[in-house]
Amino acid sequence: MEYRGYYQVNQRHELESPLKKSLDMLEAAAARFATDVINDAKVRSLYQGNIERMGQAVLEEVHAGRITAKEGMEFSIEMRNKIMMEHRTFTSAQGVAAAEKHKRVGLTVKELLEKKSGTLFNKSFDALTPVEQNKVYYAIIESSARPNGPINAKVKKLKVMGKVAWVVTAALAAHAVVNAENKKKEAIKQGAVIGGGMAGGVLAGLAITPLCGPGAPICAIAVVLAGSLAGGALTEHVIDSSDEELEEFSKWQMQ
Template sequence: MTEPNLVTGSYVVKNEHTLTQSPLEMAVAGMEGAATRFSIDAIKDERVRASYESNIRRMSQQIFADVRAGNITVEDGTKFSNEMRNKIMFEHRKLTSAQGLAIVQKKKRAGKTHIDVLNEKSQAQFNKNYEQLSKLQQKEVLYRALERSGSANTNFTAGTKIMTAMGKVGIILTAVIATYQILNADDKPKETARQATILGGGAAGGFFAGLGISTICGPAAPACAIAVVLIGSIAGAIAGGVAADTFDAELEELAHWDIF
């Protein structure tokens, strides 16, 4: 359920009062505030944090632009902003719970390295090995795994096509960052630590290093790291995936995110 914006303060009854911000402005500000709080708590790398905050601001600009152009009503723009805020807050809460590991079920398929499985996926999509792909093609391979994992609630009840594509990519990557932070945290919750041990790489701060993923993704690449784990896992093999009518818009949006 979308939480309403509450305007508090002392008001004289039976009089009209002018709000300093419109409901849409307050909803967008609430979305940006939730994103800022999340980025401070969850993102340690300055480049990744800057990219995250920049893309949320770009989403805000798109909301206002679509409302001004008449592509969406003020009410629906407000509803979309509130839904996005609530989804970010939900992912933020994962940082102190065991939910952040729900998308990762097993370390990898027996007998195959991560790069072997990556090459299989790359060959299936582009007839090339992963290292031979362009950066954009590599992002597409990784994004398919993230999108298919079902790790985040990406459904919006309001918004234009471009807004919902931006929201979907944004919340998937928010969920990725939350999970990445949990897996690399030194102070994992008890259940999270137990799950990490089951995964076979539970050393504090060294989960992805233990899997050899840094050699594939490089440093400070949370989306790549989580996607590689998923591609080699049961979760990454889940059928379904990106809807054809939104995939191009999502790929275009993905190009703006410098967290792979």
């Protein structure tokens, strides 16, 4: 194996293997992935709780006679769409891409009326009797608060994967520190590489829309992971170029 670079003669230089560098990059990407999917799962849980409370409140108002079923239906659609968009602002870029693939924007009142009418009565909404139309209104209000089972199951699975990714990241970092000659120096380096990878993933997320367009989760995940790898690699390069300074810093005693 050949290493190229500028090295001072008559001095001992610690050279890392390509495998260790690859593992460092894996740590950076795994940390970004873990952070995003765990956060997205929390946001999804908050979203689900909020729409359930909203739907229940609307039904209570309708049952109490303070608003009509039609008014409740229109309000629940408007609020669910607003809640959806607000929660997407707190979701990772790749999480938003996955959500947009399922539903770019919320359905309009007319679209929901036709969809629910077809499901319940196999007719157009305009062809329904007033009693049937009222049933459609109630059905839409109830469905506005109903959880999406398949999506919730996927989010739950990703949350578990995110926790596992953090365990892998911690294990790899701990292994590198334990086997290093200068453990303090390696610990500083591991923390910096992981932090650089996470920052790179965030910056890459800003480029998802122009590069991938909306509703392209696979492309979005690839861009974020590439950004994480690049961020980790750049950080490692900066640290390697400051090896002597880092060596000296690791010897300092701080309270």
